[in-house]
Structures are given as C-alpha cells and as structure tokens.
Amino acid sequence: KAGVTQTPRYLIKTRGQQVTLSCSPISGHRSVSWYQQTPGQGLQFLFEYFSETQRNKGNFPGRFSGRQFSNSRSEMNVSTLELGDSALYLCASSLEGAEDTQYFGPGTRLTVL
C-alpha cells in the first residue's frame, strides 16, 4: 500500500506571497493532520481534517488554513508569507477510530525569502 504523499517536496517563495501544499493520505485513511517543523519551535500541530471537516486546530494564526476533499486528499494554504514560515510541513494520515496512530509523509520544505 502506498504511503502518504506530499507535493511539492520543495518550494521557494518570497514574503507576502501565498502557497498551497498538497497531501494524499494512505488509501482508506480518512483523517489527515498537518504539522510544522522548524529548528526553533520543533514539531507543532496545525490542524486535523476528517470527512472534509476541520476537527482540531493548533495555535497558529488565521493565515494558515486547510481543507479536505471528498477523496480525503488535503491541502493547506499559507497566505501573506513571512520569513518565519520557512519550515518543513508534514502531513500525516490515520484510520478512523485510530487517529492516535499517525503515518507521516516525507514533507514539503518551504523556504520564504
């Protein structure tokens, strides 16, 4: 079974731009979560989606948003990019009823110049 896939793997943007990252979960997984990883703050939870609804949200500004489609694929969007948004963005998927066990994708490395 294929793992979690994320596209693109690398992105370079400039301050003020917006960006959209994509995540395809493991087949059959309907829960998708997003995490931000930075050297300074470590791994932090952004939000979690299930059945096209956001069920859980971390402590991030409104510039960070996401959505989930009917096929469980998810996107996250960051608007008005800031230098501090440079990070590895990780997507994880899990089975319904077993959301504690999350399987991660390889991440998207976003660099904001």
Place this chain on the structure above:
Amino acid sequence: AQSVTQLGSHVSVSEGALVLLRCNYSSSVPPYLFWYVQYPNQGLQLLLKYTSAATLVKGINGFEAEFKKSETSFHLTKPSAHMSDAAEYFCAVTYTGRRALTFGSGTRLQVQP
C-alpha cells in the same frame, strides 16, 4: 495539558553499544506514547507506540520502550547500535480522542564506528 521532555538533544554511542534515549511525559489523563524516527530530508517513521496495553513495547528495527507510570517515563532502548540507527528521534504524547500529537524537542543519535 500534555508535554514531553526529551533529555539530551544529542547522544553519541559506539556501534554495538546500548542505545538509551530518554523521554518523560506530563499528562493529566492516561497517555498514549509514541517514538518516531526521522532520517535526513525525510518524514517521520513510527517506531513503536504505547496505548495502555503491555507496558513493554517492542517496535521495528530492534527498538523497544517501557512505560513507567511511577516515573512518567517512556525511554527508548536498543541493545546494540548500528550505523544505520543514526537519525533524530522524537517522543510524542496524545490521549484518546485528542487526535493531535505533542512532540518532544528530539534527540539526535550519532553512532560512531
């Protein structure tokens, strides 16, 4: 609130030596605990998890961890280190229904030949 503390941001061992990576947690409810490994430029791979069954948990690649409630610890061990174990290791905590992981700051394991 939950938190995880990983003691030692860097650990260096010789090949064939015991690996011990420390993790202490804080949780007001029964926790679920996880260890993940991250190789350079990759996502997180689940090594093992504790979800209130057996306190000694065996994972992949010869790793195991023991849940000790009295010590609020979930240390990761491996009897004999291999060069391929060099990576960053993250301890994480959640609880039933939360659906979001709280990660420790990570421990970088170096294996010397």
